[in-house]
Amino acid sequence: MSRRLRLTRPSGKPERLTAAFLLGLVLFLPPLLNVASRDVLFGGIPVLVLWLFGGWLVLIVILALVVEGKPDDDARAP
Amino acid sequence: MISGPLVVAVSIAYLLVLFAIAWIGDRRAAQGRSLIDNSTTYVLSMAVFCTSWTFYGSVGRAAQGGLAFLPIYLGPTLVVALSGVIIGKMVHIGRSHRITSIADFISARYGKSTVLGGIVTIIAVTGIMPYISLQLKAVSTTLTALLDWPNASSPIADIPILGDTVLLVALFLAAFAILFGTRHIDASEHHQGMVLAIAFESVVKLVAFLAVGGFVTYHLHDGFADIFLKAAENPDLRRLFTIQGSAYGDWVALVVLSMLAFTCLPRQFQVTVVENTDRRHVDRMVWLFPLYLLAINIFVLPVALAGRMAFGDQVSPDLYVLALPLSQGAEALALLVFLGGLSAAASMVIVETIALSTMVCNDLVMPLLLRLRWLGLAQSPDLSGLLLGIRRVTMAMVVLLGYAYVRLIGDSYALVTIGLTSFAAAAQFAPALIGGILWKGATEKGALAGLLAGFTIWLYTLLLPNFARSGWLPVEFAEQGLAGIDFLKPYALFGLSGLEPVTHSLVWSMLANLGAYVLVSLLTGHTAMERIQASLFVDALRPTGPAHGRSRFWRGTASVSELRALCVRFVGLDSADRAFTHWAARRGIDLDRLTEADSELVDMAETLLAGAIGTASARVMVASVSKGEVVGLDEVMEILDEASQVIAYSQRLEAATAELKAANERLKELDRMKDDFISTVTHELRTPLTSIRSFSEILFDNPAMDETQRQEFLAIVIKESERLTRLINQVLDMAKLESGRMTWVIAPVSPRALVEDCVAATQALFEDKNVVLETDLADLPDIATDADKVMQVVINLLSNAVKFVEADSGRVFLRLTREGDGIRLSVDDNGPGLPPQALETVFDRFLQVGDTMTNKPKGTGLGLAISKTIVEHLGGRIWAENGAQGGAVFTFTLPGQPNS
Structure with missing residues (x-):
């Protein structure tokens, strides 16, 4: 019994999605935004554009991985 | 130059295609082979979020503010990640309560309140209807630009009404909404054809935007890097690559605003909650919808920069999307772009019209009509026709009013800024909506206070000054404040200056809204109905929540025939019969024999009516045919x-x-x-x-x-x-x-005397083995303990020590000292000591230190176990350690009183 409890992940999809939401807040809001907002081009693209669109894409990938993950990851006793 | 008739013909052909798609969607739905029951269509229909304001306006914003257009789309990305807590829950509640609109949702949550539903409807109409005008204006502006290129566009008011394509478009859209938005009397049923058409339009606008973006980026220029590098040479454009220091506040405000608006805009609520066919679609939406937003935004900044480099100030930035292909003679592409913009505008107009008309009909007009007794509506035999009529008239009025706005105030400041203004209006629903599904304690009065406070501030700080700037109010109002009072300046209320008008308005209105909502909720109580609805909404996702037995709250009775007649009057004979038969079949009941409706049937009927006339009116109507009421507040609490x-x-x-x-x-x-x-x-x-x-x-x-x-x-x-x-x-x-x-005999005893007795008792042992016993016994006050048992412990320790030291050279040292109000006694020998691993286990039963197979055991193995039990029982502690000289030291303490 205790062994099985330990093997089940303590957090399901809602918690992981909320964590992704918090990551998004960090990426898209100051103060980290200030770090990216500088007048520098990287490979011809402004750093801020790379930061925002790159961060956006990373967030989408994370969201996709979470919701498309195996459903039994989420299986918890009601 | 594109010919006018061609554009009109293509536009009309496109709108006819929409009709055809919607017709197919409805037909397939009637055959039970739904085309919208998949997560992709669901996501595409949610993309109604991207209106013509996105399609043309994003580039316009980017041309002036750089990445400042992006927060509008980052907010929704963030909020869908919270779908488990907010959107998913709203969808679940919406489906199980047959919610028809956001006004209905809020009204249902706060005790099926008619007043709240009405207020929400009024705010929605005031704040969002002008947005419909903005869409029509976009169609007209882009149409003019397309036809008159490269001349300056002529003001819309100069176009004769009869030759006005925009009027034609508006009429088409109104007809579409009426045809496909009122097919069922039950507004909570899915408008499958409409949703399918909206999804199609989302594809068209995305393809069109990607086409023009690809054209500008890869045909006119050499890819992203090329555009950015060219733009970087112009310091004015280079400024757009970063966020200017003062803009961070507005950035954060826009992210928050778009999060709230995405959740609360009536059209978003319509496609997300009302039109949802399966809760599981929400899952995939969580990443697919942000992906759509990312795709439609990826070319915005390059197009804006290319536009500014190509036209400077010659062309309005809002028209860059169209002007860039036109300037290159790519007329087919320009036409596609126009169709994309038309799609964006049309989908918004259609969905918003349906959402607003449902709200106006169910939450404003019907409650009023039902209360006007002299109309005798409550007794009228068939009201379904009237319901549909009201909705159709409302739809036509919404679209035509939108058109009238365009002609009257087409170029006013108020209309141009309505995009964010309407976002801010929708955001006023957020506390009541989100608070309502997360916080049971929120009350109807709290929601009412919050909505009114927020709406008032929104009016004062955003809408009225916009009117003033458009010249409909004295402009001094916007610039110098009400009656010239500095403190009441609409754009710098109470001296809060330095913010964009929208940010400023959002800060104050949310403060007032949330503050009033929380404060009044804390100070007022629930009625029974509010209490029931609050727990049904907040606990909706809990498997043990009350959602599965809401009929328990109903204690009244009604006759089946009356109930049935009531439903027939509102939803029509077919739907009512189907619902009643279905209900009876599921329970195995013969409906004809049933005369008295039980609480479950009454609840079913009320939910059925709620889908048609809204929760609040359904409650009133059911109450009119039933005896008894919902249970009292006390009973609700009990349940x-x-x-x-x-x-x-x-x-x-x-x-x-x-x-x-x-x-x-x-x-x-x-x-x-x-x-x-x-x-x-x-x-x-x-x-x-x-x-x-x-x-x-x-x-x-x-x-x-x-x-x-x-x-x-x-x-x-x-x-x-x-x-x-x-x-x-x-x-x-x-x-x-x-x-x-x-049996324990606790009595005062002198520690020293006790220990001396022990020494005397073991003297023979020491003499036999010729071992020296040294003692250092302090004179201590009496302690209360069991003398015999303590003696047993001391004698055990002493005899153990004798056993383990060498004969003749052995020395044992006995020390008695004070420990708190008790004693501490240690027995120290110069024997071999204990192996480290035995220090803990030496008190276990039958543990013999040393190898019992080779050494003859020297003890029974029980002495120390008994000693430990005795000492602990008397409230002390015993332990073993190895002394500095290598021998073992056994020490125990005893308190002055056995229980202390």
């Missing part, structure tokens, strides 16, 4: 308490189970220890018994044994018998101690 008690019980039960499991484990452990104990005891008893027996046999078999040897053997027999006796006594002691049957 809810029962539910929470059941949960509490089950939690306690789980805890008890865990305790039982632990106890069971402990019992098994004890059982195993008992077995060990018995086998060890018998083993220990057998050793002396064996030697007694064998020496006795030798003596018996050899009568001629010489005297000295006989004496020697007899001495062994005696010694082993003593050992046996001691062992048995100790086992008995141990058993008594463990079972708690030992």
